[in-house]
Amino acid sequence: MARIIRWLGRINEGVALVAGLGLLACVALILAEILARRFGAPIGGTDEISGYVMAAVTSWGIGYALTERAHVRIDLLRVRGGPGFRAALDCLALLSLAGVALVTAWHGWNVLEKTLGTGARANTALETPLWIPQAIWWAGWSWFALSAVVLAAGALTLAAKGRFESVGDIAGTEAAT
């Protein structure tokens, strides 16, 4: 289990790097658009593409923030309890993350399915086939759901074995307690 979780973290580091490079590419595209506009030949569609990049960076980044324990949690109560209490809250947090991620990924599939069904294209001159950005976005949420399920399973296993401190290592809040 521990090895799987380590792997998950490493994969997510790679994912974050790719997402970051996507951001940089978007910066470059916007700069090109600004320059091209100054010379009277706009590329067009950068706004639209920025939106797709944002959706992709967000959905894939959420999984990275998860393995980095960056999602904000209010730990006023948590820090007052003992190791068992903390581990219980950590498991609860991961279970709720996994639950919400699964529900969202499930309903996200409806969006993509409908787009595939109608062959939807963006209401712009670019006419982007919407299934492309939506597939990337949906895959990000699914990955997030998978990551959360794996972490939750890991945390529950550790908690069942009574290794409460280790639960905190994969699920605690990032700021020291």
Added chain:
Amino acid sequence: EELAVVGSWSGLPLHKQYETPFWTEDLPAATDGALTATLTTHDQMGIDGGDVYRMLGDGVFDVGMTVADYAVADSAALEALDVPLLAEDAATARAMVEAARPMVDDIYADVFNAKVLGIAPYPPQVVFCNGEITGLADLEGKKVRASGRMTAKLLEALGAEGVNVSFGEVPGALQRGVVDCAVTGAGSGYSAGWWEVSTHLLPLPLGGWDPVVTAINMDTWNALSETQQQQLETAVAEKLQQPAWDAAQDALENDIACLTGNGECPSGEARDMTLVEATAEDTETAREALVGEVLPDWAARAGDDWAQRWNDSVGQVVGVTIGG
């Protein structure tokens, strides 16, 4: 029966003057309280205009009203409801919409699992420019902010460059030359202060009339009794659609008066933009671009069957034949 209704933009007159009284007062009155409504709008819910009919089809709410153009992502055929430039007055625009209605009914039933109750107009989408223009030909080489696929294609065909700028950023973009011209409803441009940053107004409907379609989820519709269906359909036609169309022509003239100072402005202080009269030659050029390039392009997107249906209906009204 209480219907959950999602209206069009909450800030615009169509919602405030027509939709709100209709759903809160007229409909309950017309049905002796058998049908009532809870009303909100897509912008208040924070949902995208393009999502309204998708959600309507899924039964998230019962009735949805939004600009048909927002939904063309899911159906290229639907673009045909709002072909720009062809209707210069409300009467023509209405005739076009009525001719297109059977097509729209089919599209909504097939794509959005919804039944169309009525179609009302937003004011026509006209052209604001910062800098002198004398007619449509002067748009060539200019950077123009526009929304909607067919309008963007038309601008391209006219030699202008379509630039995507959100509504709120337009005044700044006009002032500083990010764009030279921008297309929006005359009334919205007046109330958002676009007259401060633009000098010339070309009242050609380059962005079309943005018809707003009122549609009801098909399952909700089928669950209504026949009497209720009839009452609802009649009420929408008579109390929502009709008054909105009746006011459309006056609204356009008032808005132009407000922006240019030619005539009485009932909405506030009149401004002094220069009114640019499009010449017959201008209109002809634009029509050629539309008929020669933009519409055939649409026919290729939507399919020849739809082009044929358009030719036989809307085309007859305005005397245009695609591929003819």
Added chain:
Amino acid sequence: MIAFTAIGLLGLLALSIPVGIVLFLLGFGLDLFFSPFPLIRGLGQVVWSSSNSATLIAIPFFVLLGEILVRSGVAARTYEALNTWVSWLPGGLIHANIATSTLFSATSGSSVATAATVATVAMPQAERLGYDQRLFSGAIAAGGTLGILIPPSINLIVYGFLTESSIPQLFLAGLLPGLLMALAFMAATVILCAINPRLGGPRPHFGWGQRIASLADLLPILGLFVAIVGSIYAGWATPTEAAAIGVAIALLIAAQQKALNLAMLRDALRGAVRTSAMVMLVVIGAYVLNYVLTAAGVSRALQNMLEGLDISPLATLFVIIAIYIVLGFFIETLSLMVATIPIIVPIVVGLGYDKIWFGVLMIILVEMALITPPVGLNLYVVQSARKGRFTDVMVGCIPYALVMLGMVGLLIVAPWLALYLPSTF
């Protein structure tokens, strides 16, 4: 339903479930128990459309910009330079926190990004020099909120978008109140630390030679400001595009400082993705909750209540301000704005108030929301840069929140503070 929301929110937050997830769960619960419609079927659409946003991409851009400034040492040198100018005041380095926040605000459109940047460079100093952590970290969280009042500003872009008002005018309107509030933060710090010196820490003194020499370290940040704001006013870029220009210039600055390398870039990119994803989960959760609340009729009830009030315009304005303060405790700021602007702004304009002026007023209330628990993003980004108790940051923010309230009052008494610049230029 209101009680369910409030109790659910507090309960789930207390269980230390991630804040964004709490908002989702509340949305699900309200849908299940109070909505006659299957709102959940629209979930995917709401999540897709709220993140598919060319406006919101300014958030990762500004966070990335901050990451680059931190990792290239520019942020630290800026902090040191401002330190030589302001830290002799009672409160010491706390003034450097506020001054640095103010300066970074002029290059960042996001309060979260501003606070994250300043916290990264400043928090280690507090520990090293033995400052009282409360006021020190509170000043960063509160100073960081200036990021959305001093132009550029993502929130003003959103306000301009939703109210159909001019964004450059809004930017001009935010400038004077923003600078004034920075001064008021410093004044409040001086007063507090003069009364109780233990709230501050050492007050280093620097000679004029050092101060003059330090000015060179401010050049990169000033250059960045000129590039971002200049490109907007010169008509080269829209406010959102200016954020991308900022990232490019920051990379150039890092290269010029010989701090740009692959490892640094990799870390900066990952950091930006991490912080913005963390923020975005809360933003998306807020969209989901807002969607459910509106569909269930809460917004309509609020509007009816306000319109039904039979009181003077000023009294109505006070009611509205009170509503924002209360909602600000619980609702993330962008969604707070998205949810309320379509309801509140038409009412306010109908009362005869100026739309641009109210935009600035609302931003200050939103700044307060950023530092009020339980949903106060700036508190979290500052906390994530330090060790110690979360309550320290919360308590440290209280005096600055009071300053913000004072600023709201001042704007009501003297609207020209916001309106002078837009009407002049």
